Amino acid sequence: MASLAALTLADARFPGGGHVHSGGVEEAAARGLITGVPDLGSFLSGRLRTTGLVGAAFAAAAVVAAARPDAGWAVLDGELDARTPAAAQRDASRAQGRAALRAARLSWPSPVLDALCAVTPRPHHALLVGAVVGIDGGSPAEAARCLAYLAVSGPASAAVRLLGLDPLAVNAAIVALRPALDAVVAQAAQAAALSPDRLPAPGAPVLDLMAQAHVHHHREQVRLFVS
DSSP: OOOOOHHHHHHHSSSSSGGGGGHHHHHHHHSOOOOOOOHHHHHHHHHHIIIIHHHHHHHHHHHHHHHHSSHHHHHHHHHHHHHHHHHHHHHHHHHHHHHHHHHHHHHOOHHHHHHHHHHOOSOOOHHHHHHHHHHHHHOOOHHHHHHHHHHHHHHHHHHHHHHHOOHHHHHHHHHHHHHHHHHHHHHHHHHHHHHHGGOOOOOOOOHHHHHHHHHHHHSSSSSSSEE
């Protein structure tokens, strides 16, 4: 049975601030790279296998860390920073982490979250997800699945709002990613007990560049999403 924390964090109704982030979809749509559901499916597939895998692996590792007296949050935080080269991506991750933290501390008060906040008051979203799932008794695989799902469901929802896509077709595109999502979760869970420097580090240069461009355009134009 999935932990309640994993289900709650993956729920679009969770007040974690994810609704203001498009995961790169807004910039991609503005550049004509996403115009319909097939384009969106390809975008989500690439995002899942790169930034999604990184986030899932660190969420899984955070579950393991949450069970240790010396969690090593500073090292995990630094390693995730190193795998997120674009400042805009780092800011988006920390903004979501801080927003989710406010709700999480009310629902799952724990010294684990206190220790994480002592390292940084703006934790990366993946670390916050993993810490909460661990507090709730969930497994590394559950945290990885939650983060991997959020890596595609949030951008998919943004695409519906931005492009007026058929939500039923978009939902089907997410379901079609099941084999890839399962593979990402398995890889992330397997890596959970590794030292932080050995966690997966696939790159997504185009996403990084579009994230930086989005920040620039956001200052000059009215944009619906922060990232």
